[in-house]
Amino acid sequence: MPRSRPPMYDDGGGLPDVARGEQRHDPSRGRDSVEGHDNRRRGVPNFLIRRAIVVGLVVVLIAVASIVAGNLLGSADGGSGSAFGDSDWNTIVSIDKNIGAVVLTDADGEETGRFRLGIQSLTDSSVIGSTVIAASTDSIAVADLSAPDGIATIDIESAGELVRPSGTVATVIAPDIASERVVLVHGPTREVIDTADLDTVPGARYDIDLARSDPTGRNVLVTDSGNFQSVLFSFDRDAPSFFPGLALAVNDSIVVTAQNVGTNANINVFDHDGEAGVSTQTASVRAGMISGGNVILIGVEGEVLSLSIASGEVTTLDSLSVGTVQSGNVAPRGDRLIVRGDQGTAIVDGDGLVIADLPGAQPTTTGIDKLAPRRSTCVILARAATNEIMVVDLDDGAIRIEALAQPEVLADVSGCLPVVPTSAGYLSLTPDAVQPVTLVGDVLAISPDGGTLVVENNNRLLLTERAVPDSDPADPVDIGRAGRSVAFADL
Numbered sequence: 345m346p347r348s349r350p351p352m353y354d355d356g357g358g359l360p361d362v363a364r365g366e367q368r369h370d371p372s373r374g375r376d377s378v379e380g381h382d383n384r385r386r387g388v389p390n391f392l393i394r395r396a397i398v399v400g401l402v403v404v405l406i407a408v409a410s411i412v413a414g415n416l417l418g419s420a421d422g423g424s425g426s427a428f429g430d431s432d433w434n435t436i437v438s439i440d441k442n443i444g445a446v447v448l449t450d451a452d453g454e455e456t457g458r459f460r461l462g463i464q465s466l467t468d469s470s471v472i473g474s475t476v477i478a479a480s481t482d483s484i485a486v487a488d489l490s491a492p493d494g495i496a497t498i499d500i501e502s503a504g505e506l507v508r509p510s511g512t513v514a515t516v517i518a519p520d521i522a523s524e525r526v527v528l529v530h531g532p533t534r535e536v537i538d539t540a541d542l543d544t545v546p547g548a549r550y551d552i553d554l555a556r557s558d559p560t561g562r563n564v565l566v567t568d569s570g571n572f573q574s575v576l577f578s579f580d581r582d583a584p585s586f587f588p589g590l591a592l593a594v595n596d597s598i599v600v601t602a603q604n605v606g607t608n609a610n611i612n613v614f615d616h617d618g619e620a621g622v623s624t625q626t627a628s629v630r631a632g633m634i635s636g637g638n639v640i641l642i643g644v645e646g647e648v649l650s651l652s653i654a655s656g657e658v659t660t661l662d663s664l665s666v667g668t669v670q671s672g673n674v675a676p677r678g679d680r681l682i683v684r685g686d687q688g689t690a691i692v693d694g695d696g697l698v699i700a701d702l703p704g705a706q707p708t709t710t711g712i713d714k715l716a717p718r719r720s721t722c723v724i725l726a727r728a729a730t731n732e733i734m735v736v737d738l739d740d741g742a743i744r745i746e747a748l749a750q751p752e753v754l755a756d757v758s759g760c761l762p763v764v765p766t767s768a769g770y771l772s773l774t775p776d777a778v779q780p781v782t783l784v785g786d787v788l789a790i791s792p793d794g795g796t797l798v799v800e801n802n803n804r805l806l807l808t809e810r811a812v813p814d815s816d817p818a819d820p821v822d823i824g825r826a827g828r829s830v831a832f833a834d835l
Contacts, residue, residue: 430473431757431793433832436807437476437489440828441466446476447828448489448835451796453807453821459492461485467504470516470712471831472531477516479506484518486529486536490835498527498538507552510673510716511594514561523550524570528577530561535579542584545571553715558595559678563616565594574601576616585618593632593639593674598653600639604628611641613653622656631672633681635694642672642683642692650696661696665703673716675723680738682707682717689725691741700741704729708753719759726751733764735773747771747778754787756794763790763797763810772812779812789830798823798830805830 435456438447444461461478463485469478474489479502486496503523506516518527525548528537539548549570556565562579567590574591575584576599589601589612598621603610609629613621626649631642641649646664651657666685673682679694688703705725707717717723722735722744733749736742737760749764749771756762762773763781770781781787785801790810799806803826811817 430834432834433792435489435833435835436798436823437471437831437833438805438824438828439466439469439476439478439831441469444478444480444485446487446489446492447824448833449807449823451807451821453823455824457489457492459487461487462495462497467502468506469829469831470506470508470531471833472514472516474833474835475529475531475534476831476833477506477518477529477531479504479518484527484529486534488534489833496534496536498536500525500527500538500540505714507555507715508712508718509552509555509557509561509564509566511676511678512557512559512561513676513712513718514559515557515564517552517555517564517566519550519552523552524548526550526552526566526577528564528579530579532561533579537577537579539577539584544575544584545573545586547571548575550575554591556591556594556674559676560596563594563596565591565599567591574599578616581616585614585616587614587618588612592629593634595634595678598634600632600634602629602632611639611651613639613651622651622653624651624656624658626651626658630669631681631683633672633674633679633692633694635679635696638696640681640692640694640696642669642681644669646685646690648692648696648698662692662698664690664692664698665701666690675720675738676718677720677738682723691723691736691738700736702734702736702743705734708733708751710752711754713755717759719755720757722759724753724755724759724762726753733762733773735760735762735775744775745773745778747773754790754797756790757792758794761794763787772810777812782811782813782815782817783808789832791832792834796832800826803827 436449444464446459448457450456463480463483465480466478476487478485481502484498501520503519503521506518508516515530525539547570548568551567551569554567564577566575568575574587577584587599587601589603592602593600599614601612607628609626612623627643629641630644633640637653639651648662650659650661667687669685671684681692683690689705691700693699704727708724708726712718722737725734731748734746735744737744749766752765754763764771772779772781783799785799787797788800789798795810797808797810799808805823806820807823808820809817
């Protein structure tokens with residue numbers, strides 16, 4: 345039997361009023377954290393990169409281009425680090441989408457807090473660390489789960505979905521329905537960038553599906569197809585920067601764009617101020633990744649190229665066997681490029697080496713992986729023709745485990761420990777075994793460390809261990825009524 349008990353009035357009522365329209369300064373961050381209706385991001389500009397390009401004779405231009413490229417190399421490492429997420433958690437976050445009520449529960453089923461977001465009829469929500477971001481058709485709300493006394497609300501005719509740019513798990517983007525305006529929220533700091541407050545170019549059409557970010561989520565490069573350009577929105581700068589071409593890659597110091605013309609592409613490297621570095625022409629490209637002093641490029645026919653940021657020299661490294669390349673996404677760890685072709689998926693490392701070439705397989709796109717794989721250690725692929733799921737290690741490209749299952753995957757932060765549905769229930773996938781999960785009900789969420797599940801059964805939400813046959817799990821914990829979305833947080 346489930347232990348613990350639900351609150352007596354478990355209908356989202358009795359929620360405390362919250363103070364709105366506040367802005368709090370956090371000295372530990374060295375910048376203002378936006379928590380009020382004034383949505384303009386205020387922060388200290390990052391002036392680490394300042395370069396000059398001297399215009400003169402051709403010989404002088406070549407020399408100066410070399411100098412600029414050398415300076416760009418200063419911090420052009422894609423980086424790995426721990427920006428792709430944290431496996432720690434201590435709180436379950438239940439969100440009532442009808443009334444915008446948030447209920448916090450600990451691992452013992454005891455309610456630790458509840459409040460309202462101030463918006464209703466939610467269309468999407470996301471929890472990043474201790475921050476909850478929610479969207480409706482006419483508003484966005486941002487709240488600190490640890491201290492929900494100042495909730496930022498932004499009025500926007502929203503498209504209804506929160507999108508994470510490729511390359512990070514730390515930032516979400518909310519576009520308006522016409523894609524002429526976007527609101528970006530950096531989860532770890534709750535900073536907000538609203539393009540309505542910025543000096544942007546009229547006629548914008550932001551292609552959010554093509555947005556690219558560094559692993560920290562603080563630098564986001566978005567294609568503006570309405571003006572045939574890319575726009576850099578940075579939480580470390582006061583104003584956006586504009587670049588010709590499609591968004592291809594970005595890190596904390598440089599931007600790479602592509603202008604595809606027929607079967608060729610012009611590849612351009614800039615610093616964040618818009619000053620030009622190297623430029624070259626290659627075959628038409630579909631994906632890119634900044635790695636050390638090079639940009640790894642993937643051509644539409646599967647060519648793997650390396651562009652030297654210092655010299656502009658292009659080297660052909662390898663080729664893929666995945667058919668016509670459709671897209672490529674940098675994993676949040678920053679040093680792997682996951683390339684999707686019409687005939688399969690490949691993984692390319694920071695040196696441009698193809699460490700996996702998997703015909704017939706495509707990345708799963710459920711949960712936070714809506715548009716791009718976002719796991720730290722493994723990528724989960726599905727083969728539709730065989731109804732098969734496989735877990736592939738991002739370090740060496742090896743297939744760690746395979747199973748016959750459906751592609752609606754729930755996975756931990758690492759991606760190596762998914763729970764997958766089958767026609768007969770759920771399977772637990774680990775590097776050592778494929779085993780049925782012992783439970784009754786439907787799995788709604790999995791904890792960041794992969795050890796705990798939230799299950800819906802008899803109109804209740806139950807917190808249960810990830811039990812397999814011959815294990816002796818504890819009794820499930822009742823954490824409230826069903827009909828809510830569920831996430832895990834570390835407060």
